[in-house]
Amino acid sequence: MIIIQVAGFLGSGKTTLMIRLGKALAEQGRRAVIIVNEVGEVGVDGDLLASQGLQALELTEGCICCSLSGTLQNTLRMVKTELSPDFVLIEPTGLALPGRINGIIRTSLVEPERVVTVALVDAFRAEDLARETRTFFLRQMESADLVALNKVDLVQGEALDRAEALVRELCPDARVVRLSARTGEGMNELAGLMGLP
Amino acid sequence: MEDSKRLAEAGSSGMAWDVRFAAAMEEKELQDTLTAWMGEMVRGMGKEHILGHIKAVFRCPQGWVRLNFVDPRLPIDVQSSLSGPVASGRMKAMAALVGFEDHEVHRGLEEGTGAFQSKAADKVVLSSVRRAAEILSLEGGE
Numbered sequence: 563m564i565i566i567q568v569a570g571f572l573g574s575g576k577t578t579l580m581i582r583l584g585k586a587l588a589e590q591g592r593r594a595v596i597i598v599n600e601v602g603e604v605g606v607d608g609d610l611l612a613s614q615g616l617q618a619l620e621l622t623e624g625c626i627c628c629s630l631s632g633t634l635q636n637t638l639r640m641v642k643t644e645l646s647p648d649f650v651l652i653e654p655t656g657l658a659l660p661g662r663i664n665g666i667i668r669t670s671l672v673e674p675e676r677v678v679t680v681a682l683v684d685a686f687r688a689e690d691l692a693r694e695t696r697t698f699f700l701r702q703m704e705s706a707d708l709v710a711l712n713k714v715d716l717v718q719g720e721a722l723d724r725a726e727a728l729v730r731e732l733c734p735d736a737r738v739v740r741l742s743a744r745t746g747e748g749m750n751e752l753a754g755l756m757g758l759p
Numbered sequence: 760m761e762d763s764k765r766l767a768e769a770g771s772s773g774m775a776w777d778v779r780f781a782a783a784m785e786e787k788e789l790q791d792t793l794t795a796w797m798g799e800m801v802r803g804m805g806k807e808h809i810l811g812h813i814k815a816v817f818r819c820p821q822g823w824v825r826l827n828f829v830d831p832r833l834p835i836d837v838q839s840s841l842s843g844p845v846a847s848g849r850m851k852a853m854a855a856l857v858g859f860e861d862h863e864v865h866r867g868l869e870e871g872t873g874a875f876q877s878k879a880a881d882k883v884v885l886s887s888v889r890r891a892a893e894i895l896s897l898e899g900g901e
Contacts, residue, residue: 572769572810572811572812572829572855572856572857573811573812573814573827573828573829573830600773600853601764601771601853601855602771602772602773602853602854602855603773604773604774604775604851604852604853605773605851605853606773606814606815606816606851606852606853607814607816609816609818609823609851610816610823610825613816613818613822613823613840622773625762625763625764627763628762628763629762655763655764655855656811656812656855657763657764657766657767657769657771657855658763659763659766662763684829686829686830686833687810687829687830690810691810694810694857695767695768695810695857698766698767716833
């Protein structure tokens with residue numbers, strides 16, 4: 563069982579990427595379960611994922627990196643023993659810290675074959691995020707295996723170069739890939755960097 | 760462990776409504792109606808600059824409509840997959856915004872919905888599904 567965490571700030575495109583990844587894995591005959599977390603008591607994304615034919619478990623009313631950490635561990639154990647998927651895709655809330663979630667996975671006793679953490683950055687709002695929530699923005703990226711600069715369908719040219727330079731300045735060691743989860747541009751490179759088939 | 764929502768200085772809330780239309784709507788009309796509703800939710804937050812995410816999904820027997828607001832400089836993003844005219848369904852909306860308290864976000868969703876309801880009273884009837892437990896029971900424990 564491989565665990566893929568797709569983290570990123572509010573509105574960075576996590577659900578769109580989840581749908582694309584989930585469908586791509588299904589087309590290859592891989593069984594994937596999506597764990598989606600919403601900070602409010604009303605889950606929106608679980609409905610959407612289910613409507614796309616994906617198997618999604620929705621955790622609501624808290625964040626899996628803090629208040630729902632035990633719930634995440636219990637869910638991972640249940641998924642492994644009862645569903646035995648090839649992949650577990652985790653979509654945290656846009657307010658979660660992916661480094662914490664990796665720690666929670668490590669102590670969950672599910673012993674995944676591999677954990678891949680992708681930090682999704684909204685290229686359109688990268689400069690706003692760095693200006694207004696710099697510390698939080700950095701903490702969402704720093705523990706990721708790779709940073710996907712998303713929404714390149716909306717941002718081109720110098721603005722996109724500035725967004726990438728900002729990410730590289732904040733996370734000098736990060737592997738960065740340009741992506742449009744909406745159109746699929748950059749998906750092959752992302753899958754390659756994630757080590758997916 | 761420190762609450763990450765507090766660390767981000769963000770507030771959040773979610774609501775759900777059962778929705779009935781006076782006359783069944785085709786896809787484009789439904790998209791426009793729900794976009795107008797979300798526009799009122801955005802205005803209901805009472806600030807020109809919003810950093811965060813307001814999202815909604817409308818589900819009905821004919822399919823779904825998804826709406827996303829992430830930045831005032833961009834239009835509300837709408838996607839849908841519907842197999843025919845829609846007479847009713849359920850709308851769920853969630854907002855998480857930096858620089859807001861939970862109750863402010865909740866009030867914004869409520870006030871925006873109230874404004875939408877006033878403007879669209881001749882064609883849309885809403886009934887709020889207030890609590891998560893109630894939502895779950897109505898959805899058969901999904």
